[in-house]
Amino acid sequence: MKKQVNFMRIAIVRLSALGDIINSALILQFIKDAYPEAKIEWICEEGFAPIIMNHPLLQEVHTVSIKRAKKTKSLGLLLKTISKLRSLGKFDIIIDLQGLLKSAIVSRLIGKNVYGFDKDSIREGLASKLYSSHAHIAYEENSIWRTIVLVSQALNIDITKEMLAHKKPSLFYTKDDNISKSIFSSTQKNIGFVVGASWPSKTYPREHFVSLAKTLDANIILIWGSANEKEDALFIEANTKNTQLASKLSLVQLTALIDNLDLLIGNDTGPTHIAWAMNKNSITLFGPTPASKMMWQGPKHIAIESDSQVNPLKLNRSDMSIKNISFESIAIKAKELLS
Structure with a gap:
C-alpha cells in the first residue's frame, strides 16, 4: 500500500x-x-x-x-x-x-x-x-x-x-428482500437462466434455452424483466419440464435470488453480472460484445463466445452470432461448474 x-x-x-x-x-x-x-x-x-x-x-x-x-x-x-x-x-x-x-x-x-x-x-x-x-x-x-x-x-x-x-461479495440485500424458499429445490441443483438483454443481438435464442434446459438435471428458474422477456420465459417454461418463472423482482430481490443459486447462465447483461459480484458460479454468453472487455473471468466465472470477431471500439448491434453458440457447449461447462 x-x-x-x-x-x-x-x-x-x-x-x-x-x-x-x-x-x-x-x-x-x-x-x-x-x-x-x-x-x-x-x-x-x-x-x-x-x-x-x-x-x-x-x-x-x-x-x-x-x-x-x-x-x-x-x-x-x-x-x-x-x-x-x-x-x-x-x-x-x-x-x-x-x-x-x-x-x-x-x-x-x-x-x-x-x-x-x-x-x-x-x-x-x-x-x-x-x-x-x-x-x-x-x-x-x-x-x-x-x-x-x-x-x-x-x-x-x-x-x-x-x-x-479473492474479492468479497460486493452487493447486499436484507432479510426482507429474501425470496420464498418454495422456488428452490432441496434435492436438485438450482440454476438461473437470464433470458433477456438490452439488445436483441445479445439475447440467446429461447429455442436454444429450451434445448439447454432439457440437458440439465436441475431446477431451473427463469429470470426476466420486460414484457418481451417474460414472453420468452413463458415459451421456455411451456416447452420444458424442469423450469419455472421467477416473479417480477426488484433489483435487490434479484440479488437475493441469485445469491441462492448454484449457477447462473445468461446473456451479457446486468442481472448476469450480479452472479460475478456475489461470487456465484456463472456462465455468460457473448455474441456482439467482447468477453475480454465486459467480464472478469475466473474458475467460477466462465465466458462462452460466438465465433464473431468483435471490435471493442466499434460494436455491431446487428451481429446475431450468439445464436451459433451450441447449447451442448454450455451444458458441458455448466456440469463442470456444478461438479
Whole structure:
C-alpha cells in the first residue's frame, strides 16, 4: 500500500448502466481497506440506486434524474438535479468511473478535484477537459480492470489482480428482500437462466434455452424483466419440464435470488453480472460484445463466445452470432461448474 494523502470524503460517480454499476461496486472494499475512516458516497441515476443502496461501506447514495429529465423534457427536473449536486458539500476527491461527458459534468458540479480518464482512454474525449487529474488505460482494456487502475491511481493505493481474484461479495440485500424458499429445490441443483438483454443481438435464442434446459438435471428458474422477456420465459417454461418463472423482482430481490443459486447462465447483461459480484458460479454468453472487455473471468466465472470477431471500439448491434453458440457447449461447462 502506498497511500500518502488521507482522503476522508470520497465521491464515486457511476451514473449507469446497471451492469457497469454492479461491476464497479467491488472497488468499495479496497477503498475502505486503505481508508477505513473515509466516508464513501456514490452518485448514480435514480433507477439504478437500489442495487447499491444496501452496501454497508457506502455512507450515502445520491441519485440524479438526468435520464427522466431528458425523457420528459423537464427543465425543472434538470435544474433540481443540478441544485442537488451543488449542495452535496465538499469532497476530498471525486472519481468519475464512467468517462462520459454527462458524468464529467456531474462530477464538476459536485467539486473541482475530479479524477478521471485522459482523452485517449474514453469515447468522449471532451469529458477529460473537466477533470483535474487523469489516468491512462486503453479503452478496449477490460472494463473492470480500467476501474481498478483509475481508483488505484486516484487514491494512491495498490489493488492487484490477486486481490481481485479473492474479492468479497460486493452487493447486499436484507432479510426482507429474501425470496420464498418454495422456488428452490432441496434435492436438485438450482440454476438461473437470464433470458433477456438490452439488445436483441445479445439475447440467446429461447429455442436454444429450451434445448439447454432439457440437458440439465436441475431446477431451473427463469429470470426476466420486460414484457418481451417474460414472453420468452413463458415459451421456455411451456416447452420444458424442469423450469419455472421467477416473479417480477426488484433489483435487490434479484440479488437475493441469485445469491441462492448454484449457477447462473445468461446473456451479457446486468442481472448476469450480479452472479460475478456475489461470487456465484456463472456462465455468460457473448455474441456482439467482447468477453475480454465486459467480464472478469475466473474458475467460477466462465465466458462462452460466438465465433464473431468483435471490435471493442466499434460494436455491431446487428451481429446475431450468439445464436451459433451450441447449447451442448454450455451444458458441458455448466456440469463442470456444478461438479
